[in-house]
Structure formats: structure tokens, C-alpha cells
Amino acid sequence: MQTYIHGVGMTQFGKLEDKTLKNLLLDASIEALEDAGKPDVDAVFVGNFMGGSIYNQEILGAIIANDLGLGYVPTAKIEGACASGGIAFRQALLGIMSGEYETVLVAGVEKMKHVSTVEVTEAINAAMDNDSNEKHAGLTFPGFFGVLANRYFYETGATKEHLAHVALKNRNNAINNPLSQFKTETSIEEIMSARMITEPLGLFDCSPTTDGASAVVLSKKKGDIAVRSSAQASGPTEMQNAENLLSIPAVGESGRIAYEKAGLGPEDIDVVEIHDCFSMTEIISSEELGFFNRGEGYLAVEQGKTLPNGEKPINTSGGLLSKGHPIGATGISQLYQIVHQLRGTAPNQVDGARIGLAQNLGGTGSYSTVHILERV
Numbered sequence: 001m002q003t004y005i006h007g008v009g010m011t012q013f014g015k016l017e018d019k020t021l022k023n024l025l026l027d028a029s030i031e032a033l034e035d036a037g038k039p040d041v042d043a044v045f046v047g048n049f050m051g052g053s054i055y056n057q058e059i060l061g062a063i064i065a066n067d068l069g070l071g072y073v074p075t076a077k078i079e080g081a082c083a084s085g086g087i088a089f090r091q092a093l094l095g096i097m098s099g100e101y102e103t104v105l106v107a108g109v110e111k112m113k114h115v116s117t118v119e120v121t122e123a124i125n126a127a128m129d130n131d132s133n134e135k136h137a138g139l140t141f142p143g144f145f146g147v148l149a150n151r152y153f154y155e156t157g158a159t160k161e162h163l164a165h166v167a168l169k170n171r172n173n174a175i176n177n178p179l180s181q182f183k184t185e186t187s188i189e190e191i192m193s194a195r196m197i198t199e200p201l202g203l204f205d206c207s208p209t210t211d212g213a214s215a216v217v218l219s220k221k222k223g224d225i226a227v228r229s230s231a232q233a234s235g236p237t238e239m240q241n242a243e244n245l246l247s248i249p250a251v252g253e254s255g256r257i258a259y260e261k262a263g264l265g266p267e268d269i270d271v272v273e274i275h276d277c278f279s280m281t282e283i284i285s286s287e288e289l290g291f292f293n294r295g296e297g298y299l300a301v302e303q304g305k306t307l308p309n310g311e312k313p314i315n316t317s318g319g320l321l322s323k324g325h326p327i328g329a330t331g332i333s334q335l336y337q338i339v340h341q342l343r344g345t346a347p348n349q350v351d352g353a354r355i356g357l358a359q360n361l362g363g364t365g366s367y368s369t370v371h372i373l374e375r376v
Contacts, residue, residue: 004223007036013324047085083362085331086369174318181324
């Protein structure tokens with residue numbers, strides 16, 4: 001069964017002290033419903049990771065249904081670490097394809113800026129295998145992706161400057177995005193000399209903590225933006241179980257399945273949103289998704305191929321690095337950007353964009369979703 005995105009909504013991303021978790025969720029949902037023409041909704045799925053742990057608020061699906069007057073529709077909150085939004089979208093899609101629903105509201109939200117960095121870090125670490133020797137040894141997410149970066153440098157000709165170019169590209173893209181968290185211009189020199197988080201990843205190489213929400217309305221009723229395919233895969237939850245440190249298998253597998261279902265290949269994709277939780281992740285995932293040969297993603301960055309006017313535009317929204325990363329909302333915000341690209345109304349618009357791909361990662365590679373959308 002073919003499904004279509006009829007409406008999208010997104011709040012400002014950043015430090016939003018005057019907005020509660022509920023405010024954000026409702027704002028994005030109302031915008032998406034209005035964009036879709038205020039349809040009847042049969043179900044609600046919400047992507048959220050830490051509403052319970054740091055905001056003391058669960059039952060988010062029921063809150064939306066109640067406050068928006070949607071009636072006694074079924075609702076659920078979906079948790080998949082940083083892939084919560086992408087998984088929520090996929091569950092809504094599967095519900096429609098099963099024949100259970102006709103139209104579903106999918107939203108994602110996170111409120112992270114009201115607590116300390118220590119508290120946020122502790123909550124985020126719930127997305128690691130905490131009953132493992134790696135956790136007891138003190139491994140963190142920056143630590144994990146820092147190891148990947150150092151190994152990538154060792155195996156290829158890449159340097160820290162290539163990571164800086166990823167961060168610079170995404171910052172420049174975010175400057176043109178009115179909803180992004182960071183809009184201040186920067187330079188390679190500033191990025192290279194920024195405070196080190198974990199060697200070789202500096203401040204600009206790491207996605208920030210963010211408040212924000214996003215939403216989409218998905219339906220089997222015919223529309224202008226079709227969901228060409230959807231895929232999800234899991235991967236190793238510990239570094240020691242990785243067969244190859246320069247591979248994130250869940251990304252590659254979810255991409256392979258999505259291409260197969262869509263009857264497309266990497267060469268058919270016009271615009272891409274990749275889960276760049278760290279600058280290194282964008283490069284590795286661009287290779288996993290087949291846009292560039294393994295070990296050559298850094299060369300594509302160097303050659304400008306991932307710029308909005310390049311061969312394979314990646315993260316025209318500004319990506320997680322500069323658009324922001326409100327965890328539960330991230331996967332939906334990627335779809336928001338792709339929909340606007342296919343409508344021809346996006347910041348950093350790619351000329352003639354017809355097919356777009358959004359890839360959402362959870363944990364150190366524990367989950368990955370890939371969705372391919374097409375303007376029809």
C-alpha cells in the first residue's frame with residue numbers, strides 16, 4: 001500500500017526556556033495538521049527518549065490526542081535512543097500498510113537544556129549497554145566515535161581537517177535555516193582550535209543538546225510526497241563486538257533494504273539527511289549508504305561533493321551538528337527537511353530534487369532507519 005506525507009511541522013531548535021515539553025509537542029503537531037488540511041487522525045505515535053528520565057513526563061501520545069481533541073484514538077510513545085523519531089515514523093507507516101489506520105500523526109520531541117550537562121550525559125548513556133565492561137571502563141559516545149575517527153585516520157588519508165570541513169558545511173547550511181540552533185558563522189581555523197571533547201573530536205564535531213519538536217502527518221490518501229520505502233536494522237551494542245570499526249552495519253543494512261524495496265540505488269538519490277551525531281559519523285554513514293566508496297567519504301567532503309550544489313548534497317538542514325539534536329525529534333526533523341526539499345521550499349534548496357533519503361541512527365549503531373521519499 002502506498003503512503004504519503006500530507007503535512008509537516010517543526011519548532012525552533014535550541015534553548016527554549018519559555019516552552020514546555022508539551023508546548024513544543026503541540027506546536028509542531030498543530031503545524032503539521034494544518035499543513036495537511038486538518039484531517040481526521042486515526043492514531044498518534046511519538047518519538048521521545050528521555051521525557052521520563054529528565055523531564056518526569058510520559059504518556060506523550062495520550063497528551064497530544066487529548067489536547068488536540070483527536071478523540072479516543074490509539075497512541076504510543078516510541079523509544080529507540082536517537083532513532084526514536086525514525087522508528088516512530090516507521091511504526092505509523094506499518095500501521096497504515098496493515099490496514100489498521102488511514103491517517104496517522106507522528107511527532108518527536110525532546111527537552112534537554114533545562115538540566116546540567118552531567119544530567120543529560122547520564123540520561124544519554126542509557127543508550128549504551130550498561131552491563132558491559134566497556135561501560136564500566138568509562139566509554140562514552142564521544143569516546144566511541146573518537147575511536148572510530150582515529151581508526152579512520154589510520155586506515156585512510158583523512159585528517160582532523162576533513163572532519164572540520166563537515167562541521168563547517170553543516171554550520172553554513174544551518175545559517176540559512178530559520179529553525180536551526182546555530183546560525184553564527186565560523187571558520188576552519190575556529191573549528192580546528194576549539195575545545196577538545198575527546199581526541200580528535202572538538203566542540204564543533206559533536207552535536208549539541210537541544211530543545212525542539214517536529215511532526216508529520218502520514219496517510220494512505222494520495223498526496224504529493226510518497227514514501228517510496230522504509231527500512232530498519234539493528235547492530236552491535238558494544239565496540240568489542242564490531243567486526244570492522246569503520247563500519248556501522250545497521251546503517252548499511254537499513255540502506256540496502258530501503259534501496260531494494262524502492263527499486264533504487266544510491267545514484268538515484270538527489271538529497272540526503274544523514275544522522276551526523278558526530279562529524280565522523282556523517283562520513284562513515286555516507287559510505288555505508290553507498291554514496292561514496294569505503295574509505296573515500298572524506299575525499300568527497302574535500303571535493304565539495306556533499307555541499308548543497310554538489311554531487312550528493314548531505315544535511316542541507318545543517319544536520320544534527322548545527323540544526324540541533326533534540327533526540328526524539330531528530331528523525332522527524334530530517335523528514336521535515338526532505339519534504340521541503342521535494343516541495344522546492346527548503347533552506348539550501350537543491351535544484352530539481354525529486355527523491356530524498358533520511359537516515360536516523362540510535363546508540364553507537366544499535367538502530368538505524370532509512371526512509372526514501374519521492375515527489376510525485
